[in-house]
Amino acid sequence: MNCFYYFKDKSKSNRQISAPELKEGHKKLSQFSGAEPERVTKSSCSSSTSYRGIPELYEEKARNLRAFSFTELKHATNDFSRLLKIGEGGFGSVYKGSIKHVEGNGDPVLVAIKRLNKDASQGHKQWLAEVQFLGVVEHPNLVKLIGYCASDDERGIQRLLVYEYMPNKSLESHLFEKAYDPLPWKTRLEIALGAAQGLAYLHEELEVQVIYRDFKSSNVLLDANLKPKLSDFGLAREGPAAGDTHVSTAVMGTYGYAAPDYVETGHLTAKSDVWSYGVVLYEILTGRRSLERNRPKMEQKLLEWIKQYPPDSKRFESIMDSAFVGQYSISGARKVAKLADSCLRKSAKDRPTMRQVVERLKQIIQDYDEENTAEKNVDAAENDVVEHEEKMNESDSSVLWKKRMEHLEKLGEHVESASRRRFMILQRINVP
Known part of the structure; x- marks a missing residue:
């Protein structure tokens, strides 16, 4: 794990790494990020200038990722409070947190913060794989990696990832x-x-x-x-290079x-x-x-x-x-x-x-x-x-x-007419 310079000199403590940078050949980086020794396809460190693997692509886009200090993320999660814990896996625990905008203004941004378990056997490899792959890919159906934390302090190595909150x-x-x-x-x-x-x-x-x-x-x-x-690109791998049919891996x-x-x-x-x-x-x-x-x-x-x-x-x-x-x-x-x-x-x-x-x-x-x-x-x-x-x-x-009402009205008129005739007859009878 000596591909990045913060693994090479552990005597310098309490420092924040601005970005995982290459200090040695791409071959070691490729192997460290998960390409197994028994890989049979062309390595990402191929001498061909036409082929660019994840390490080369990552070098171009790494600047888009934000580097956080451990203190920032500790504060963002209320010291990694259990009340803010939203998930757990082989890599480590995931917490809900809030961070400030890069500019420092505006409302806090909700994020998901994944913290590496120090005893996770595959943790460092998966952490690097996630940084590399999510630092390169960009698609509406892939979770966005906002940044990471890679700091060494008196408590040891701290490795965290900061994603958009889902x-x-x-x-x-x-x-x-x-x-x-x-x-x-x-x-x-x-x-x-x-x-x-x-x-x-x-x-x-x-x-x-x-x-x-x-x-x-x-x-x-x-x-x-x-x-x-x-989400979770810790096990992602580069596919076979041109001319090969598969990648042989554990x-x-x-x-x-x-x-x-x-x-x-x-x-x-x-x-x-x-x-x-x-x-x-x-x-x-x-x-x-x-x-x-x-x-x-x-x-x-x-x-x-x-x-x-x-x-x-x-x-x-x-x-x-x-x-x-x-x-x-x-x-x-x-x-x-x-x-x-x-x-x-x-x-x-x-x-x-x-x-x-x-x-x-x-x-x-x-x-x-x-x-x-x-x-x-x-x-x-x-x-x-x-x-x-x-x-x-x-x-x-x-x-x-309506017809019924008209009929009733006619009946009424007929009754009224008959009554009037009867009254007139009675009057004639009573005339002296």
């Missing part, structure tokens, strides 16, 4: 925790689309391919408008989401992320986790359980999240399940790219909107018919009432 926690929370209202069908589709767009950007829209390697529902965070953003990730071909061979490709995405699509459909030990044995593994209910079968609806209570598109659900199945194909080369997944999801959402519009038009037409009938009935009633 008030609605994660997709995992909304799917599986009863404290949240069930996500509507359209919202689930939009979250799935946003997450797919984030992965497609990493795979196909950067100068260097990035393999996320830890796609799961807990890493899909939701902002105030439930817009999804991928198998890491989360059980239940990792592609079987990657687990068996250690060969990492972008299609490994596609498999993980297919798992999450089925979580979105079913409202079940990829692995649930408290269920009957045949239902514990989500992918084994759903095999009994193919998308085109009559039993397919049995797997749908009961929280929907029928308020979803069955035809759309079948299409999503078929898309998930294509992501879960055994052979990686047979799986779609994330760009293809994005296009398919857009079509599914468009079909749903058109289906919904057609239903609304039918309902509107039916309402128009009912209203017309009611008006006709009202009109008929009005006509009948």
